[in-house]
Amino acid sequence: MKSPSKGAHSVNGTKRGYTIQAVVRAASILNAFQSTSEVLDLRDVAARVGLHKATTFRLLETLVETHLLERAGKQGYRCCIQPARTKRFRIGYGSQTSLLPFTATVSDSLVVAANAANVDLMVLNNGLSPRIALQNADAFVSEKVDLVIDSQINIGVAAQIAVKFSEARIPFIALDIPHPGAIYFGADNYKAGRIAGRHLARWSAKNWKSGPEQIMLLGVDAAGPLLNARLTGVLDGINEVSTFGHNIPAHHYDTKGGQFEATLDIVRRHIRRRRPERALIGAVNDSTALAALQAFREAGIERACAIAGQDGSLAAREEMRRTSSRLICSVAYFPESYGERVIRLALDVLKHKPVPPAVFVQHELLTAQNVDKVYPNDTWMKSPPERL
CATH class of the missing domain: 3.40.50.2300 (Response regulator)
Known part of the structure; x- marks a missing residue:
C-alpha cells in the first residue's frame, strides 16, 4: 500500500493521502470570513490563515476569479458564500417601546447590525409595560434563543426577568437600565x-x-x-x-x-x-x-x-x-451607534470571550x-x- 504523501492533511487524526493542499488552503481562506458581510484586506486574511502574503494574495485572486469571493473597495475582499462552520446565532431583543425616538433609533441600528453579522434577531416590543416585558422574557426562553438584549425600564420586574434568563442559562445584556446578572450597556x-x-x-x-x-x-x-x-x-x-x-x-x-x-x-x-x-x-x-x-x-x-x-x-x-x-x-448618547457595538458585545459573550460587566456609551x-x-x-x- 502506498504510504500517505508527506504533509498530508489529517482528518479525525488519520492521515489522508489524497488531500490536495491547494484546496485546503483555499477553504481556510473562505473560512477566515465570519460572515458574508465581513470585509477583510490581504493582511487580515494572511494573519488568520497563517500563510505568506504572496501565497494568500494568489489564492484570494483565484477565489475572486471563481466568484467565491468578491472585491470590496480597492484592497478589501468579501466572501460570497456563507461558511459552513459559522453558527447562526439567534438573539432575542426586547425593545423598550416604538414610541420614543431614541429607542426607535436603537432598534433600527440593532436590526442593521444583526443582519450584517448574520445574526437571527427575534424582536419583541416591551411597550413600557412590566407585564409585557415578563411575557416577552418567557417567549425568549420558550424560543431557546442564545442570548437576550433587553431594553425595559420597569425596575420592579428586573429581578424576575433576571431569574427567568438565569434558570434557562441564557446570557443577557441590559440596555440603559441595569438588571441583576446582566451585562450593562448604555449611559453613565x-x-x-x-x-x-x-x-x-x-x-x-x-x-x-x-x-x-x-x-x-x-x-x-x-x-x-x-x-x-x-x-x-x-x-x-x-x-x-x-x-x-x-x-x-x-x-x-x-x-x-x-x-x-x-x-x-x-x-x-x-x-x-x-x-x-x-x-x-x-x-x-x-x-x-x-x-x-x-x-x-x-x-x-x-x-x-x-x-x-x-x-x-x-x-x-x-x-x-x-x-x-x-x-x-x-x-x-449616539443611539445610531448602539447596534454595531451591542451585537459585537453579544457575539463576544456567545464565543466565551472575556467582556466587562458594564460598557458605557460616549456622552457629548x-x-x-x-x-x-x-x-x-x-x-x-x-x-x-x-x-x-
Whole structure:
C-alpha cells in the first residue's frame, strides 16, 4: 500500500493521502470570513490563515476569479458564500417601546447590525409595560434563543426577568437600565446629568441677572433611581457651578415613562399653579424636554425657562438650531451607534470571550453652538436625494 504523501492533511487524526493542499488552503481562506458581510484586506486574511502574503494574495485572486469571493473597495475582499462552520446565532431583543425616538433609533441600528453579522434577531416590543416585558422574557426562553438584549425600564420586574434568563442559562445584556446578572450597556446616567446641570448653571449666570427662581426635574420613576440618576446629576451639576441650587425649590415630576403627551400635561399644570418666571428644567430625555418647551411656548412664556434634554435626538437638534430656542442643550448618547457595538458585545459573550460587566456609551454636550459640528449631516438626512 502506498504510504500517505508527506504533509498530508489529517482528518479525525488519520492521515489522508489524497488531500490536495491547494484546496485546503483555499477553504481556510473562505473560512477566515465570519460572515458574508465581513470585509477583510490581504493582511487580515494572511494573519488568520497563517500563510505568506504572496501565497494568500494568489489564492484570494483565484477565489475572486471563481466568484467565491468578491472585491470590496480597492484592497478589501468579501466572501460570497456563507461558511459552513459559522453558527447562526439567534438573539432575542426586547425593545423598550416604538414610541420614543431614541429607542426607535436603537432598534433600527440593532436590526442593521444583526443582519450584517448574520445574526437571527427575534424582536419583541416591551411597550413600557412590566407585564409585557415578563411575557416577552418567557417567549425568549420558550424560543431557546442564545442570548437576550433587553431594553425595559420597569425596575420592579428586573429581578424576575433576571431569574427567568438565569434558570434557562441564557446570557443577557441590559440596555440603559441595569438588571441583576446582566451585562450593562448604555449611559453613565449620573455623569450625563452632571454635564447638563453644569451647562444650565452657566447659562443661567450669563442670561439671568437675578438667577433662577425654581428648578423642574422631569423623570421616570418606574425605572427607579437608576435612570433618575440623570436628574440627581443635573442638581449636582448646578450646585457644582453655582450656589443658588441649594436655595430655590426643586419640583420633581414622574413623566409616565418619559412620554411627550404625559409630560406636556404635567408641565401645563405646573405653569398654571406655579407661574414660573425663571425656571431651569432638567429632563430625563428629549421627548420630555420638548414637551416642557411646548408647554411654556403655548403659555407665551418661553423666555421664562431654560431646558436641558438627554439623548441628542434629531428633533432636539432641530429645535436647538432655532434662533433663541430655550432648549439650550441636550446630552448626546449616539443611539445610531448602539447596534454595531451591542451585537459585537453579544457575539463576544456567545464565543466565551472575556467582556466587562458594564460598557458605557460616549456622552457629548450638544448646544446651538456645536450641534452642526457634531451632527453635520442632519440637513442632508432630512432632504430627499436629488434625481440623477
